[in-house]
Amino acid sequence: xxxxTEPPAFREPSAPPADPAVDSPQARxxxxxxxxxxxxxxxxxxxxxxxxxxxxxxxxxxxxxxxxTVAALAAAEAAGLDVFFVTGRPARWxxxxxxxxxxxxxxxxxxxxxxxxxxxxxxVVDVRALDxxxxxAVVGALREAAPGxxxxxxxxxxxxxxxxxxxxxxxxxxxxxxxxKLLGPEHEEPVLKLLAHHPELDPDEFLAVGRxxxxxxxxxxxxxxxxxxxxxxxxxxxxxxxxxxxxxRGVRPEEVVAFGDMPNDLEMLSWAGTAYxxxxxxxxxxxxxxxxxxSNEADGVAEIIxxxxxxxxxxxxxxxxxxxxxxxxxxxxxxxxxxxxxxxxG
Numbered sequence: 581x582x583x584x585t586e587p588p589a590f591r592e593p594s595a596p597p598a599d600p601a602v603d604s605p606q607a608r609x610x611x612x613x614x615x616x617x618x619x620x621x622x623x624x625x626x627x628x629x630x631x632x633x634x635x636x637x638x639x640x641x642x643x644x645x646x647x648x649t650v651a652a653l654a655a656a657e658a659a660g661l662d663v664f665f666v667t668g669r670p671a672r673w674x675x676x677x678x679x680x681x682x683x684x685x686x687x688x689x690x691x692x693x694x695x696x697x698x699x700x701x702x703x704v705v706d707v708r709a710l711d712x713x714x715x716x717a718v719v720g721a722l723r724e725a726a727p728g729x730x731x732x733x734x735x736x737x738x739x740x741x742x743x744x745x746x747x748x749x750x751x752x753x754x755x756x757x758x759x760x761k762l763l764g765p766e767h768e769e770p771v772l773k774l775l776a777h778h779p780e781l782d783p784d785e786f787l788a789v790g791r792x793x794x795x796x797x798x799x800x801x802x803x804x805x806x807x808x809x810x811x812x813x814x815x816x817x818x819x820x821x822x823x824x825x826x827x828x829r830g831v832r833p834e835e836v837v838a839f840g841d842m843p844n845d846l847e848m849l850s851w852a853g854t855a856y857x858x859x860x861x862x863x864x865x866x867x868x869x870x871x872x873x874x875s876n877e878a879d880g881v882a883e884i885i886x887x888x889x890x891x892x893x894x895x896x897x898x899x900x901x902x903x904x905x906x907x908x909x910x911x912x913x914x915x916x917x918x919x920x921x922x923x924x925x926g
Contacts, residue, residue, distance in 0.1 A: 625853060626892055628835040630656055630885065631822055633848075634667040634677065635803070636841040637858055638881050643676060650680055652882035652889075657682040659889055664688060664825065666818045668803045668810055668844055670734060670772065671702035678702070690734060691801060691844055692821035693772040693812050704736050708821065709770035710813040712763045714797040718790075718811055719759055722776055725793035726786065729778050731759040735769040745777060774798070774811040781807045784864075787843065801844040810844060819847035837888065839873070839881050841865060856884055 632638045640646060653663055665677055665687040671694060674687060678698040681687060685699030695706040715733075722729045730744035739751040740762045747756075755762060763771070778786050786807040790800045799812040826836060834853030840846075841861040849855035849869050857869035858880050866872065874880035 625834045627661060627837045627854070627888060629662040629664060629826060629829070629831050629837070631664045631666050631836055631838040631848060631852060632881055633818075633840040633842070633845050634665055634669060636860060636876050637839050637845075638665070638876070639676065640877055645677060645680060646879055646882070648879045649882040652879075652885040653680050654682070655889055656885050659892070661888075662829065662831070664822065666692075666822055666838075666848060670694075670739070671696040671704060671736075672738070674698055674702055686825070688818060688821050688825065690772040691799075691810055691812050692816050692818045694736065695821065695825065706821075707736060707770050707772070708813055708816045709772065710774060710798060710811065710816075712765065712771060714813070715763050715771055715774045715811070716760065717797045718774060718776075718794040719763075721794035721797070722790060722809075725789050726776075726778055726781060728780065729776050731762075732775040732777070733759065733762040733771055734773040734775060735767065735771055737769045745775075772812070776809040776811060778807040783807045784843075803842040803844045817847045818844060819851040822848055823851060837884070839884070841876070856880070 635643070638645065638649060656663055662684060663681065665674070665681065667674075667687070667689055668691045669689055671687075671689050674689065674696065677687070681698045685697050686705070687696050687698055688694075689696050693708050693710070694704050697703045697705050719731060730746075731742045732745045733740045738753045740755040740757070741747060742759045742762070743756055776786075776790065781789070783802055783804065783806060787800060787802050787809060790809045790811070794800070794811075797814070799814055799816050801810050801812075801817070802808060803810065822836075822838075823833070826833070832853070833851055836852040836854070838845075838848050838852035838855045839858065840849050840855070841858040843862055843864060846865060846868055849857065849865070854871065855869050856871045856873045857865045859872060859875040860877070861869075861872075873884050
């Protein structure tokens with residue numbers, strides 16, 4: 581049996597001395613170079629697993645997977661590297677990458693609350709649910725700490741909304757009811773995430789408020805540009821579920837290369853032996869991660885995978901990347917478009 585190396589609890593990076601010229605998050609983000617440390621791909625430990633976020637990381641802004649990225653993922657698999665997509669998205673939103681999971685076919689969804697088999701149409705094979713009593717405690721605490729908050733409940737079978745919750749992407753199979761009803765004991769499907777939306781608060785401020793008011797009951801994070809909190813069971817994160825999946829395969833943290841861009845990626849980036857923040861990442865992610873790669877629009881994940889393969893070579897030199905058939909951007913397979921835009925799904 582392989583012991584699970586649990587990820588450490590994330591600690592906010594210490595702030596550098598104040599500089600009026602670069603003190604704002606916007607200024608620090610704009611100042612980030614496209615590729616800070618490409619030499620980090622020249623690692624001492626041969627990687628065995630690549631873990632990548634999707635929105636803002638692997639996917640371009642229009643929610644497509646570029647031909648270059650498709651080819652890089654296939655080449656990594658051909659070289660013997662496992663590739664795990666690790667995302668806040670639910671299983672039903674994974675069509676955009678389902679064709680690009682080879683081998684094991686697994687993906688980590690809902691910020692670690694579910695492991696799904698994309699070879700079986702997104703079938704959920706492991707769940708780490710949010711207890712309904714903890715969810716109700718969070719609802720009460722947030723209503724007191726942030727008046728005006730509204731909620732949605734993500735279960736394994738779909739998204740269910742409080743009447744006040746923004747319905748830009750309503751699930752046709754979802755319920756609309758008060759959140760207490762949505763969390764009622766009559767529902768058999770496990771709760772993967774509780775979503776909390778605030779119409780006025782700054783997103784990072786709202787995250788701090790949520791953690792302060794109800795952090796004892798659940799795990800709080802965010803990936804949306806709006807004030808939308810993603811709330812999971814205590815200890816459930818991309819990092820902790822990735823650690824479990826790696827332990828099952830005998831993969832050590834130092835053999836993992838991870839990519840991300842938003843606060844819900846921080847624990848995973850901290851746990852992995854080598855981690856890359858995208859050039860377009862949230863300022864806290866850029867500050868906490870030593871290695872930076874190009875933006876999602878510039879195929880930053882593919883850039884590092886290509887560098888790793890040059891460093892370590894291919895397991896099968898005659899293996900052509902699966903699906904690489906001359907896409908419109910000159911880098912292999914045609915792009916694949918997701919129907920979803922602007923989601924809390926990083």
